[in-house]
Amino acid sequence: MNDLFPSIPKIPYEGPDSDRELAFKHYDPAARTPDSPEPGTLKECLRFSMAFWHSMTGTGKDPFGDGTLLRPWDGVDDEMEVARLRMRSVFELTEKLSIPFFCFHDRDIAPEGDTLRETNRKLDEITALTKDLMRTSPTRVLWGTANLFNHPRFLHGAATSPDPRVFAYAAAQVKKALEVTLELGGQNYVFWGGREGYETLLNTDMKREQDHLARFLHMAADYAREIGFDGQLLIEPKPKEPTKHQYDSDAAACWAFLQEYGLSSRFKLNIETNHATLAGHTMQHELRYARERGILGSIDANQGDELLGWDTDQFPTDLYMATLAMYEVRKNGGLHSGGLNFDAKVRRGSHRPEDLAIAHIAGMDTMARGYKAAGRMIADGALDRPLAERYALWGKGVGAAVEAGRESFGSLESFALDIEDFDLPSGGQEFLESRVNRYL
Numbered sequence: 168m169n170d171l172f173p174s175i176p177k178i179p180y181e182g183p184d185s186d187r188e189l190a191f192k193h194y195d196p197a198a199r200t201p202d203s204p205e206p207g208t209l210k211e212c213l214r215f216s217m218a219f220w221h222s223m224t225g226t227g228k229d230p231f232g233d234g235t236l237l238r239p240w241d242g243v244d245d246e247m248e249v250a251r252l253r254m255r256s257v258f259e260l261t262e263k264l265s266i267p268f269f270c271f272h273d274r275d276i277a278p279e280g281d282t283l284r285e286t287n288r289k290l291d292e293i294t295a296l297t298k299d300l301m302r303t304s305p306t307r308v309l310w311g312t313a314n315l316f317n318h319p320r321f322l323h324g325a326a327t328s329p330d331p332r333v334f335a336y337a338a339a340q341v342k343k344a345l346e347v348t349l350e351l352g353g354q355n356y357v358f359w360g361g362r363e364g365y366e367t368l369l370n371t372d373m374k375r376e377q378d379h380l381a382r383f384l385h386m387a388a389d390y391a392r393e394i395g396f397d398g399q400l401l402i403e404p405k406p407k408e409p410t411k412h413q414y415d416s417d418a419a420a421c422w423a424f425l426q427e428y429g430l431s432s433r434f435k436l437n438i439e440t441n442h443a444t445l446a447g448h449t450m451q452h453e454l455r456y457a458r459e460r461g462i463l464g465s466i467d468a469n470q471g472d473e474l475l476g477w478d479t480d481q482f483p484t485d486l487y488m489a490t491l492a493m494y495e496v497r498k499n500g501g502l503h504s505g506g507l508n509f510d511a512k513v514r515r516g517s518h519r520p521e522d523l524a525i526a527h528i529a530g531m532d533t534m535a536r537g538y539k540a541a542g543r544m545i546a547d548g549a550l551d552r553p554l555a556e557r558y559a560l561w562g563k564g565v566g567a568a569v570e571a572g573r574e575s576f577g578s579l580e581s582f583a584l585d586i587e588d589f590d591l592p593s594g595g596q597e598f599l600e601s602r603v604n605r606y607l
């Protein structure tokens with residue numbers, strides 16, 4: 168461990184009674200949850216990840232003000248030296264925080280050159296350094312991705328640009344990003360289409376753009392197979408921001424798209440809390456939708472602010488949300504090759520280096536606590552028992568016959584014509600809500 172962050176020690180687990188900033192209260196990396204149906208320690212089950220772009224590349228800049236965050240590379244002019252310091256930092260901090268993974272965009276970890284050829288050379292240099300750091304560190308790559316949204320060349324989109332030269336450039340960039348992710352042992356590869364959408368339909372051939380996006384993803388999946396990348400490919404839904412409408416707007420839109428274009432066996436979803444709420448859904452809804460279709464791949468763990476209409480990417484501290492999200496994860500049999508990536512940034516005022524650690528600790532404690540609470544809820548059948556009861560009538564008589572496809576409108580009419588009283592039970596919502604609270 169280097170000492171680029173001398174004010175941050177190796178973070179100990181001190182238990183729920185601790186009130187120290189630099190200590191875990193609920194995330195004990197080495198602990199096995201007694202109620203855990205999944206094998207492994209909390210560290211192995213929760214699979215936390217640091218997001219390179221927020222934690223290393225981010226500066227605290229917003230549309231109204233400059234960067235505020237104090238970082239070890241402040242004042243260093245050489246871009247490549249900054250890139251090296253950032254990469255060393257992600258290893259130092261993940262180790263100190265017992266975070267097993269990090270995620271990155273190609274352009275987070277190395278700067279752009281004048282041509283793609285030059286950019287790739289810089290990326291190769293940082294990739295070599297990363298491999299070197301991995302030799303003595305347990306930190307691994309959860310997923311890699313390509314930044315196809317920052318540079319002005321993507322102002323009309325990348326795979327959905329009206330200009331095929333931009334499509335080609337994006338393809339070349341993803342090709343390289345897949346190679347780098349493979350070289351670094353990345354367990355997944357993410358596609359988030361920030362500019363794959365439109366500002367107005369007045370200038371947009373929507374069907375053609377979606378055809379192009381599908382063609383692009385087919386080529387990416389083929390290339391991944393060709394080079395022997397057997398990690399999971401993931402699409403990250405988001406409805407808007409930066410574009411007014413993004414084609415991958417939510418889990419259901421992604422599922423329809425994947426099926427329409429014959430991509431559903433190759434891709435799963437990376438669900439992000441703040442994107443769910445921007446889409447007008449709860450995180451629980453998005454996770455449930457994906458889980459029930461077998462496409463829950465990974466999670467970008469953050470949270471938004473109900474009063475702000477954009478992707479504020481805050482560290483998750485909402486225990487209720489975390490518990491219901493972890494409920495879906497545990498019902499999914501865990502995260503498999505996915506993880507809990509903190510796609511989250513410290514607030515502009517949290518500018519000290521320690522704040523970066525404290526924010527991760529807050530997020531990790533919240534998710535760990537939610538994970539344990541969800542495990543207890545499942546072990547007790549807290550929601551499963553009332554759910555089974557609510558649908559019990561479907562297990563027999565006319566219900567079973569409908570489910571088996573043995574009824575028709577005609578036969579159901581004969582059944583229904585003389586019913587006098589339905590005698591429906593309560594939905595019990597308030598009781599269930601207070602029951603969830605008992606587990607928090």
Ligand code: XLS
Nearest residue numbers: 312359403439467478510
């Ligand atoms: C932006 C997205 C982005 C992806 C990776 O809103 O969350 O950070 O996770 O491109």
Ligand code: NI
Nearest residue numbers: 403439467510
């Ligand atoms: Ni994200």
Ligand code: NI
Nearest residue numbers: 439441478510
């Ligand atoms: Ni986001």
